[in-house]
Amino acid sequence: MSVETKTTCPYCGVGCGVVAAVADTGTVTVKGDPDHPANFGRLCSKGSALTETIDLDGRVLYPEISGQRDDWERALDLVAQRFSQAIVEHGPDSVAFYVSGQLLTEDYYVANKLMKGFIGSANIDTNSRLCMASSVAGHRRAFGADTVPGTYEDLELADLVILTGSNLAWCHPVLYQRLAAAKAERPEMKIVVIDPRRTMTCDIADLHLAIKPDGDVALFMGLLAHLAGTGAVDAVYVAAHTKGFDEAVAAAAGLSEPELTMRTGLPAQELQRFFRLFEQTPKTVTCFSQGVNQSSSGTDKVNAIINCHLATGRIGRPGMGPFSLTGQPNAMGGREVGGLANMLAAHMAIENENDRERVQRFWTSPTMAAKPGLKAVDMFKAVADGRIKALWIMATNPVVSMPDADFVEAAIRDCTFVVVSDVLRHTDTTRHAHVLLPSLGWGEKDGTVTNSERRISRQRGFLPPPGEARADWWQMSEVARRMGFDGFNYASPAEIFAEHAALSAFENNGRSDFDIGAYGDIDDNAYNRLAPFQWPQPVGAVRHTSRFFAEGGFYHPDSKARFIAIEVPATTARTDARYPLTLNTGRIRDHWHTMTRTGKSARLSSHIAEPFAEFHPRDATELGLSAADLVELESPSGTVITRVLISERQASGSVFVPMHWNDQFAAKARIDALVPPLTDPVSGQPAAKNVAIAARRFSARVYGFAVSAGKPSVSATDYWAIAKADGGWRTELAFRDTVEDWTDWCRDTFGIPTDVEPLGYADRQSGEQRLAFFDADKLLAAIFLARQPVAVARNWAIGQLQSSHSDLRKRFAIIAGRPGADQPDPGATVCSCYSIGVNRIVAAIRGGCHSVEAVGKETNAGTNCGSCRAEIRGIIDGCLAAAAE
Structure with a gap:
């Protein structure tokens, strides 16, 4: 038997419905909700892998002060005391919240209410500033x-x-x-x-x-x-x-x-x-x-x-x-409650005195922010120059995601008081927290999110809170009470949602688009049963259309839309002789934001396991780069090191690099360290798609690839990128200088006991060297070293971590670096949902499967979320073209 809970996916702004089932054994499975109008049962590769990201490995399970375990009372008292002290000594604009589209609407609402209506500053901004x-x-x-x-x-x-x-x-x-x-x-x-x-x-x-x-x-x-x-x-x-x-x-x-x-x-x-x-x-x-x-x-x-x-x-x-199209699961919900520094709750305008007065009366708050607060880039500049004395970061990782990321990290590191609420103990941002608060994660927290089509859906908890983790709204409410503020005695997220809905209708009378007053008196039972709905949903009115503006009715005072007379930008080119290439950052299929969730999944890491820079063949030739080389990218803001990918899909003169990798998964791959703090003058949104950079080959004397049962300790290596793998970890490596004793290096890096001797192979002429360590019939670690990027059947090597090696011949196959005839190499993963590699797809094509549908029928590839169908079609086209030559 299992208990099913309808909830929503925590990834992109599509807002897919998910059905989570918890068996009597505690095992959790997920499937798409066939009744949810956003996805009608479909899930992407990330949504399908949600159960692989909900373990407690690396979780923050109790409050910490200065890196040491403490209790909630002392932690909350300290936060309230330090924020109150800063306000008394330096004014309300000396404190700030930096929040996230990963928060639920109820969390967002409390944060906005506390900062703008009670502290009296609008210094609350969100990582949605970076996307929407x-x-x-x-x-x-x-x-x-x-x-x-x-x-x-x-x-x-x-x-x-x-x-x-x-x-x-x-x-x-x-x-x-x-x-x-x-x-x-x-x-x-x-x-x-x-x-x-x-x-x-x-x-x-x-x-x-x-x-x-x-x-x-x-x-x-x-x-x-x-x-x-x-x-x-x-x-x-x-x-x-x-x-x-x-x-x-x-x-x-x-x-x-x-x-x-x-x-x-x-x-x-x-x-x-x-x-x-x-x-x-x-x-x-x-x-x-x-x-x-x-x-x-x-x-x-x-x-x-x-x-x-x-x-x-x-x-x-x-x-x-x-x-x-919004990027995050609740970017829209954050906008509804005024999560941006230049907005008020319920789509009201902070620059409008009447709106401010109306919200203040509704909240019965002691003070209201009188002007827009600092937007994200300016907020961290204020942290750096000391204007902001106390900073609370919630559910986001700005040391990775903000432009000029090294500057942002230095600002946070030097800030006099930093609070971080998160689910993971080790991120690039939590390492600088004076107070670290354990938050609930997906599957544990309870509230609502709004997707890109204005559809509000419930995110429901189906797992018990781990350790002492608590909801973000509760954390902020407790701090607010300790700061002496009334109006934060919430007993449940339903109470917060009801207040949020009531505010949207308060003296609205059709003046604002956002009105969900129909839910202003919702109770816990109705909230628990709440089905997905689109706003607006005003009190006592039935809206007959889910669209806006077919018959006008805009929200300017005269009800008319405004054409904007636009001037073409003075220049769009930012490159010069020193930085001749244009960097474009973005996302890849199977990872999300800064990988704090998806990095836990071996399946999601199997498609693309390390950071890469995608070059057009012409640019690669001019730079002396070959496929699988390492490349160092530089801008005036910083440097990163990634793998080289050469592709005709990339425009000449441009380089694409994904934004996900960070210091937890790679040596030097926080790509936003290269992005300058250049922003749109109206929105304050940073420019991350047009960055001038230079590129040069990263010279290494030794390259390596390793698989290990335990997580390796490689932080001192010149280049490394680690990823979860079935049965352990996979690691890419590069060294500027050779290592004197590779056996000792492996013992230190992979935690190999001194009584375990390696099986090895070395060729002085080619520079190739391989070592494998076994405990009985289990592979502990294997490393493949060469003077050039290592050519080894990676997915096959990873599979050896879960194989039995009592047969000595199988051990020597690992040293050979290639599978035997009885162990076909699946090749690089194409379909993450079913872990189907390129070699299996090519075999199906050679067997007569000349359409995506035929390949899917033969291998299952592309038959779940469909995200890999374009890649499969490209493999088919390539195979058929080669056969025709």
Whole structure:
């Protein structure tokens, strides 16, 4: 028997429903919730692997003060005392909260209420500043509110879907599968991908526009001018529901065709093809994500997109509209409660005196923040220069994720008082905490999240709290009470949600888009039964549509939308002779943010196990780089070391590096250490997609690959990258100098007992050396060393950790570094869901499986979440092309 709990996934902004089942034995399994309207039962590779990330290994299980175990009373008293002292001595702006889209809405609400309504400062910002702030700013400029007009269904109903700055296949996989299924059902649907890289999303695209970094403003300005010149403008809609059209068109028309081509890097014929597609396809949805937002012109990009939809009246109707895709599970929920430094709760404006007064009366608070607080980049500058004396970081890892990451780490390290609430003991940020508070993780905490289509869903706990871990809302409420504030005596998250809902309706009367007043009196029982719903849900009203703005009704005082007259950025190129390449950072398929969760899963690490830099072949040749080399990347802010990946998918002159790796998993791979603190002037969002860097080969005398049953101690090695593997760990290594005694090195690194002698092989001429250590029939560790990047069947070697080695011949096979005829090598993992390697897929293709569906039927690859289907199709195309030569 097992008990099932309906909850939601803690990863991206799709907000998939999950059914978690706990068996009598305590075993947990997960599956997609077939009734949840976001995913209808689908899960991606990360969601499917959730049970592999909920163990207690590395968890913070009790409060710590100065690195030593303590109790809640002393820890909370100390936090309250130090924050209160800073406020008394230096004023309310001397303290700050840095929070996260990983928090539940109830946590977010309490944090915002405490900081803005009781401490009296707006110095609360969130890691959503790094992903969605430009969308928020663009929405507010155009609509008068942070409103996402459409729904996921619009992607399936549209005849043209534009994906700009969005690798949907890897970053929002379930939404990608919904779109792919819709196109398979209606092949006449057109999909355009706008991205400097040819990502896996391009697998279903009819047109890929390989735009220059930050060329989006010019592209959509050109589109607006084209629409105005071809009669595609909905003059009735524009006249009735908008302002500023003429000014916006005049600004767009000032961009000449040669300049448009130069700014975008796109041939004139490609531009015209795109423009005509948009012009001639009324049912058009434009989805945008980090490639648009993470820019010094991100807000203008958003408004350039919205301008085109307003001009054609393609908004708020089925299959039409601009659509912002959020990156985190509760980025939207944080925006609803005012989690950003320049917002108030319930989508009210902190700069509006009437809004501030209304919120203060509702909270009966002693003081209210009178101005916007410090946005993320400026907040950490204030930490560095001493203006902020006390900092509380919750559920995020800014030492990895913030731009100029080394500067941010130094600022946190030198801050007089730092509190960190987290689930893991060891992160790049927790190592600098004066007080470390143990929070509840996914499967333990209880509350709500809001996805990209404004759908509020419950996240329910189905596991007992481990150790002394407590909810984030409880931690903040306890500190608030100790600081002498009333209004924080919450007994459950249901009480907080009810207050949040009641505030959204308080004196609203239709003035604000966000209104969930229908839930203002919800009790614990109703809260526990709460089904997913989209806002708005006002008191006593039945909303007949789930979309906004088809008939106008915008949230500016005159109810009209605003066209924004945009100027093309003065320059988009940041490179120079010293830093000639453009860095583009982003996500990969199977990892999430800074890997504090996904790094626990061997399955998720099997697809890509170490940080990499993706180069175009031409750039690699010019730099003297070969596949699998190591490369050192440098900007004025710092340096990193990664593996080289050479790919035609990458644009020449650009380098792509994922943002996930950190000091817990690699020697020097915090890529945001290279990103400067350059921000959009409107949104304050950092620019992470257009960074000038230099690259040079990392010279090593010895390269290594190792597998071990225990976690290795490799921090002193010049280059290392570790990852969980079935049965232990896998490690990539490189050394600037050779090691005198590799046996002793292995004993120290892998914890090998002195009485265990290695089985070894060495070739002085080639420089190859291999050592393996066994305890009875179990492999403890094996290392493969060479003068060049090590060529070894990695997945086969990893599999030896769980094999029996009583047969001496199998031990020698490890030393040989390749499997025998009876042990086929699966090859590099392609399908993480079923751990299917490339060699097995190639074998199926050679056996006659010439479609993704046929390969799936033969191997199961691509039949669960579907995130690997594009990669499988590429392998098929490559095999068939080779066979035809």
